[in-house]
Structure formats: structure tokens, C-alpha cells
Amino acid sequence: MPGPRPDPKAEALKAEGAHNPRSEAVADPRFREGDFFDPRDLVQVKYEMVRMVDVEGFAVTRAAADFGFSRPTFYEARKVMEAEGLPGLVPKKRGPRGGHKITAEVLSFLVATRQEEPAVGAAELARRVAARFGKDVHPRTVERALARREKKRR
Secondary structure, eight states: OOOOOOOHHHHHHHHTTOBOTTGGGOOOGGGTSSSSSOTTBHHHHHHHHHHHHHTTOOOHHHHHHHTTOOHHHHHHHHHHHHHHOGGGGSOOOOSOSSOSSSOHHHHHHHHHHHHHOTTOOHHHHHHHHHHHHOOOOOHHHHHHHHHHHHHHHO
16 A cells, blocks of 8 residues: 655755745744645745734744744844845755865965976875865865866856
8 A cells, every 4th residue: 555645845845955844833824724825835934934024013023933933043034035035045055165175275376386387286286285284185176176267267
């Protein structure tokens, strides 16, 4: 006997990182009746929370509680909406946003070294970065950083 069929919207929200893990905490009545408002949709829930305060004049404490969030989460959502609009409420991917070992200073060193010694390989460059900056980088990381820089120059 097959189990319950997967809900396509829930699957899509999870895939995009926009699934509200605390959907059961949303107490606003509009999210508990009808089909339009979905407490599982994190972007919609945060938008409505901010709108409730900014348009309808509700207190921040009440709106945050009605939507299952803290006051700091409300202020963060408002700040992001002011800066980026509705797309800002879509959760960002976690983890490093860029290279944390190949800083601008390290990249400048790599480029200068490569210009002075075009035949020097990535393994040797990685060794020199370790000696000069104390950062253990993989030769492939060096190759990718130089390739990205070259691509940006075009």
C-alpha cells in the first residue's frame, strides 16, 4: 500500500530553502483558513508580518508573535525588504560566500608572481602562498582563482 503522495508545493519550498520550519507557530487567522496564505511559505509569512506592522499599524511584538518569529527576526526582515525588496526575503544559501583563503592580497601576489615567472606551476604557487601568508591552499584552488580573475578581465 503506497504512502501519502508528496505535496509538490512543500517539495518546491524545501528545494528553494523557503520552507518555514516553524509553520505550526503561525497564529494569524488568514494563514489558518483558506488556500492563498500558506504558513509553510517563509517568504509569504515574513512579508505579511512586515506588512501587518507597516501598513496595518500593528505592534511589532504582536505581529512577530502572530507569525511565530522574534522581534529581532521582524526587524531583520524589514531591513532586508527595505534594502532588497521582496526577493531579499528568499533565504540565502549558507556557508562561505566566496574564497576565504584567496584574499585580494593573496590574489595580487599570485598574479604578480605569475607575471614575473609565467612558467611557475600551481603547486609551487600554493607553496609560496603558504610560506608568505601562512595559508595552506590547494594547487587547484590557485588555478581556479587565477582562472576566475582572467575571466573577469575579458
